[in-house]
Structure formats: structure tokens, C-alpha cells
Amino acid sequence: MIQFENASKQFNDGTNAVKSLNFTINKGEFFVLIGPSGSGKTTTLKMINRLIDISDGTIFINGKKISDYDIHELRWSIGYVLQQIALFPHMSIEENIAIVPEMKNWNKEKIRKRVDELLEMVGLEPETYRHRKPSELSGGQQQRIGVARALAAEPEIIIMDEPFSALDPITREKLQDDILKLQKSIKKTIVFVTHDMQEALKLGDRICIMKDGQIVQIGTPDELIYNPTNEYVKEFIGKVDGADESFKFIIEEVLTNITDIDSNEKPIGVIPNTSSLKKTLEVLSNQEQIGVEKEGEIIGYIDRQSMIQHLLNNMKEGETE
Numbered sequence: 001m002i003q004f005e006n007a008s009k010q011f012n013d014g015t016n017a018v019k020s021l022n023f024t025i026n027k028g029e030f031f032v033l034i035g036p037s038g039s040g041k042t043t044t045l046k047m048i049n050r051l052i053d054i055s056d057g058t059i060f061i062n063g064k065k066i067s068d069y070d071i072h073e074l075r076w077s078i079g080y081v082l083q084q085i086a087l088f089p090h091m092s093i094e095e096n097i098a099i100v101p102e103m104k105n106w107n108k109e110k111i112r113k114r115v116d117e118l119l120e121m122v123g124l125e126p127e128t129y130r131h132r133k134p135s136e137l138s139g140g141q142q143q144r145i146g147v148a149r150a151l152a153a154e155p156e157i158i159i160m161d162e163p164f165s166a167l168d169p170i171t172r173e174k175l176q177d178d179i180l181k182l183q184k185s186i187k188k189t190i191v192f193v194t195h196d197m198q199e200a201l202k203l204g205d206r207i208c209i210m211k212d213g214q215i216v217q218i219g220t221p222d223e224l225i226y227n228p229t230n231e232y233v234k235e236f237i238g239k240v241d242g243a244d245e246s247f248k249f250i251i252e253e254v255l256t257n258i259t260d261i262d263s264n265e266k267p268i269g270v271i272p273n274t275s276s277l278k279k280t281l282e283v284l285s286n287q288e289q290i291g292v293e294k295e296g297e298i299i300g301y302i303d304r305q306s307m308i309q310h311l312l313n314n315m316k317e318g319e320t321e
Contacts, residue, residue: 001027001189002048002157006057009043009213017043019213020057027156028187031198034236035210041193044210045159048191049078061157076100079150079158079188085142085163087134093119093145094130100153118148121182135250140171147179151186160192164199176202180305197237198312201225202305209233221308222281281307 002025009018018040025031033041046052047059050071059066066074087096094115101111116126122144134142145165150158164172176199183190194200200207201221207223209216209232217229228234269283271288280302283290289303 001025001062002027002191003060004044004057004190005060007047007059008055008056009040009047009052010055017213018047021215023208023215023218025189025191027189030183030190030192030203030205032192032194032204032207033210034194034197034200034207035216036195038212039210040213041208041210042161043213045161045191045193048157049075049080068319076104076153077155077157079153079155079165081143081146081150081158081160083162085134085139085146087142087145087149089134092131092133093137095154096134096145097149099149104153106153108214114152115148121151121185122148123178124148138171140175141165143175144178146183149231151188155188157189157191160190162193162195165194165196172199179203192207201237201308202312209236218283222285226281273299 004021004023007018007021008016010016020042024281033044043052047054048061048066053319061069061074086317088091088099094112097115097118098111101114106114115130119126119129124141124144129137134145137145146163150160164175167175179190180203193205194203201224204221206218206220207224208218211232217224217233219227221286224233224237228237238260269282269287270293271283271290273294275283281304284302284304284307289301291298291301314320
């Protein structure tokens with residue numbers, strides 16, 4: 001889907017912001033770029049839609065060099081969500097969402113239907129919010145409109161530059177949950193920049209840890225937690241308490257009643273309730289959800305997200321000790 005081949009960026013002052021990146025982002029993947037300030041993550045993101053032009057190397061989208069795309073068509077085909085929400089203050093919510101569809105000459109009825117569809121998708125009642133101005137919305141609601149605007153012209157790719165970092169913790173966590181739920185239905189290719197490891201572990205299918213313009217490690221949350229490539233990755237992730245404990249000690253925190261699952265979605269795999277977290281995550285890497293067995297009976301089910309959330313909760317507790 002998106003392929004970097006020896007992609008580099010050197011600014012006019014001589015700063016080598018990004019150095020010979022080689023990696024591929026798969027179609028439909030939630031791919032997170034993370035690193036400290038100056039690591040090159042935002043530069044890497046902005047090179048995808050040519051807000052920053054590469055100095056050397058190539059980036060491909062669907063096998064075509066980004067330099068071969070018309071720059072306006074390229075940017076219109078990629079949704080972009082910023083930390084600074086950047087809604088136009090004197091335009092209504094409907095007008096803000098409709099900007100790119102209007103540029104692409106959609107007819108008014110198609111635009112109106114798309115605005116209603118998107119407002120419902122991000123949890124805002126169209127009749128209530130369509131004619132409001134951005135100043136009448138909370139920060140979280142404005143960011144939802146930012147996401148809706150990015151989706152307006154039905155792009156294949158959405159790039160998100162620390163979109164939740166300016167929000168309060170409760171709103172931020174709610175929007176993280178919402179974007180995960182939304183991604184399950186829209187299945188877009190999302191490239192997401194953050195400096196927060198907890199956010200990366202929660203959201204990412206794969207995570208790319210960067211330092212000094214280079215890639216340190218790319219992997220799933222499970223791979224980064226259990227197989228960090230070096231001390232830098234270990235320190236960046238932080239201590240995850242309880243990673244080697246028997247699963248039975250946290251079963252009540254993550255178990256969902258088996259009767260709550262639709263009959264067509266029963267888990268295929270089964271593990272004993274004494275399985276370790278590591279073993280459980282290994283099994284979940286191949287299945288959406290698995291049953292938990294105790295004394296020969298299925299007592300519930302778990303999914304990968306619930307396990308990652310448990311690890312994140314342990315990380316938070318460790319930070320306060």
C-alpha cells in the first residue's frame with residue numbers, strides 16, 4: 001500500500017531529519033509512528049502526502065511513485081487529521097466536512113448525504129450539529145469533526161498527526177476507543193503519529209519506533225513488549241508489570257461472558273485459565289478471540305484488545321508507584 005524505499009529528508013539547514021527509511025505499510029493497517037521529539041516521525045508522516053518533499057529515495061502508494069501523482073489529487077485522496085484541529089471558525093460543521101467533496105465537484109445531494117453519514121459515524125446527531133459553528137463544540141467534538149472531514153471524500157489512506165494529544169485524558173481515551181471501533185467498520189489504512197507509548201500499544205496493529213531519523217524496531221505490540229530489539233526499545237516501552245504472571249490472576253479483569261457472543265462469532269480456539277499472558281497473546285495473534293476453559297468448561301472469552309488494555313493498565317499503575 002505505502003512503501004518507503006531509502007526515503008530520506010535533509011532540510012536546508014543541513015538537518016538530516018529522516019535517514020534512508022525502508023518499510024511497508026499494509027492496506028487496512030493501523031500503523032503507528034512513535035519516538036521522542038526530533039526522531040523524524042512527523043517528517044515521515046508528512047512525506048506521504050508531500051507536505052514535506054523527500055530529498056532522496058522514493059515513496060510508493062499502490063505501486064506508483066508519489067512524485068508521479070498530481071499533488072492536489074494526492075492530497076485529496078489522503079485524509080489528514082491534525083493535533084491543531086484547524087476547523088474553519090466561520091464555517092458551519094457541514095461546510096467544514098464538505099470542503100474536499102466540493103473541490104472534487106460532488107453534487108449537493110451527495111455531499112449532504114455524506115455529511116449526515118459521517119456525523120452519525122462519529123457519534124454526532126446530524127440535525128443537532130450540522131449548522132453549528134466549531135466554537136459551539138467541545139474539544140473532543142471538534143476532533144470528531146476533524147476525523148469526519150478527513151473521511152469525507154472516502155480516501156483509502158488517513159494520516160493522523162498526534163490528533164488526541166491536546167485533549168484531556170478522559171476525552172482522549174474515549175476517542176481512542178472510538179477510532180478503534182470506527183476502524184473495524186471502515187478498514188482504512190491509518191498512519192498515526194504519537195509520542196505516547198500507551199496510545200501506540202492500544203491503537204497500533206504495528207508500531208514503528210524511531211530515533212534520530214532512523215527506525216529502531218517495527219513490530220506488533222506483543223513483539224515490542226516481549227521481544228524488544230535493544231535496551232532503547234525496552235526503556236521506551238517501560239516496565240509492564242505482571243507480564244509473566246499466570247493468566248488466572250487477572251482472569252476476572254478481562255473475561256467476557258460467553259453468552260454475550262453472537263452464535264456466529266463463537267471463539268474457535270480454547271486455552272486453559274492458567275495460561276500465561278505471553279502464551280495467551282501468542283494464540284490471539286492468530287485469532288480474533290479465544291475461549292477460556294476451567295475444569296473442562298468454557299467460562300468466557302477474551303480478545304487481543306482486552307489483553308493489551310490489561311497491560312496498559314499495569315503500566316499506568318507502575319508509573320504511580
